Amino acid sequence: AQKVTQVQTEISVVEKEDVTLDCVYETRDTTYYLFWYKQPPSGELVFLIRRNSFDEQNEISGRYSWNFQKSTSSFNFTITASQVVDSAVYFCALGTDKLIFGTGTRLQVFP
Amino acid sequence: DTEVTQTPKHLVMGMTNKKSLKCEQHMGHRAMYWYKQKAKKPPELMFVYSYEKLSINESVPSRFSPECPNSSLLNLHLHALQPEDSALYLCASSLWTGKGEKLFFGSGTQLSVL
Numbered sequence: 001a002q003k004v005t006q007v008q009t010e011i012s013v014v015e016k017e018d019v020t021l022d023c024v025y026e027t028r029d030t031t032y033y034l035f036w037y038k039q040p041p042s043g044e045l046v047f048l049i050r051r052n053s054f055d056e057q058n059e060i061s062g063r064y065s066w067n068f069q070k071s072t073s074s075f076n077f078t079i080t081a082s083q084v085v086d087s088a089v090y091f092c093a094l095g096t097d098k099l100i101f102g103t104g105t106r107l108q109v110f111p
Numbered sequence: 112d113t114e115v116t117q118t119p120k121h122l123v124m125g126m127t128n129k130k131s132l133k134c135e136q137h138m139g140h141r142a143m144y145w146y147k148q149k150a151k152k153p154p155e156l157m158f159v160y161s162y163e164k165l166s167i168n169e170s171v172p173s174r175f176s177p178e179c180p181n182s183s184l185l186n187l188h189l190h191a192l193q194p195e196d197s198a199l200y201l202c203a204s205s206l207w208t209g210k211g212e213k214l215f216f217g218s219g220t221q222l223s224v225l
Contacts, residue, residue, distance in 0.1 A: 033211040043199055045154070045216040052211060091153055095210045098167075101153035 002027050004094045004102035012108045013082050021077045021105045023092030029053075033095035034068065034075040039104070040088040050095075051075065082109045117202050117217035125225050126192060132220045134185040134202030140215070142208040143185040145177060146201040148219070154201055160185060161208045192224045 003026040013019045025034065036048040049059060051068050059066045063080045079086055087109045092102040115136045124130050134143065141162050146154035159167035160179040174196075176188040185202055199219040205212035 031210070035213075037216075042218055043201070043221070044218040045201065045203075045214075047213050047215070050211065050213055095212070097210060098156060099214065104151075104153055106151075 002029075002094060002096055002098075002100050004092050004100055006092055006102035006105050008105045009103070010106045010108070012110065014110050015083060016081050017109075018078060018080050019082050019107065019109075021079075021090050021092075021107070023075045023077065023102060025073050025075065025092070025094045027094060027096055029096045035093040035095060035099070036066065036075075036077050037091045037093060037101075038088045039091065045091065048077075048090075079107075082107075084109050084111055115202055115204055115215050115217035117200075117220055119220060120218065121221045121223075123223045123225060124189065124192065126194070128192075129188070129190045131189065132187040132200055132202075132222075134187075134217055135183055136204040136215070137183055138204065138215065139182075140204035140206055141182060142205045142212065143179060144203040144205075144214065145185070145187055146203060146216075148199040148201055150198075158187075159208060166208065189222075192222075194224050197222055197224045 005024045032053045034051045037045040039045050056068050065078045067076045089104045089106045091104045094100045118133045143160045145157040148154040156169050157171045158177045163179045174191050178186040201219045202217045203214040205214050
C-alpha cells in the first residue's frame with residue numbers, strides 16, 4: 001500500500017516559535033521520492049522540497065529544514081522562527097507511479 | 112516564466128450548463144494534470160496528459176472531459192455537473208511524468224455547481 005500520513009490536522013503557534021510538521025509514509029517501492037508543498041490561501045500549491053529514497057541527508061534552506069529518516073519512514077519539516085507568512089496548509093507527498101498527498105497540516109502563525 | 116495560469120478563477124454554473132476550464136503553461140513541460148480538491152482535503156488526481164495524449168484517467172465520470180489541444184494548453188470541459196462536483200480544480204505541469212518530477216501548480220478554479 002502507498003500512503004502518506006500527516007497526523008497533525010492543525011497547528012497554531014505564535015510568531016518566532018519553531019514548529020515541526022510530521023509526515024510518515026508507506027511504500028514497497030525501493031525507489032521513490034518525497035515532497036513537501038505549501039498551499040497558501042491563494043490556492044496554488046508551491047513546491048518546497050524533493051528528496052529521493054537514496055538520499056537521507058537532511059536539508060536546510062533558510063528557516064526551513066527537513067529530516068528524512070528511512071528507518072522510521074518519516075520526512076519531517078521544521079520551520080524555525082515562524083512568521084505570519086508561513087500560515088498555510090502544508091502537504092507531504094510520496095512520488096511513486098503517482099503523486100500521493102497526505103491529508104495536510106494547516107499551520108496558523110499568530111503575530 | 113514558471114507559471115501555470117488557470118482561467119477563470121471562479122465559476123458558478125447550473126447543473127444543465129456547459130462550461131470549460133482552461134490551463135496554460137509556457138515552460139516547455141510535456142506533462143499536464145488536472146486535480147480536484149474539496150475543502151480541507153488533499154488534491155485528488157483526475158487526469159494526466161503526457162506529450163498531448165491522455166495517459167491516466169482516474170475513473171473520472173464522463174461529465175468531465177479533458178482536452179489537450181497542444182503542449183501548452185489543457186482544457187477541462189464540464190457538462191451536466193452535480194452539486195457534489197463543487198471544488199477547487201487545480202491544473203499542474205511537469206517536465207515529464209517520471210515519479211520524481213516536480214509539479215508546478217496553478218492557482219485553481221473555484222467551481223460552484225448550483
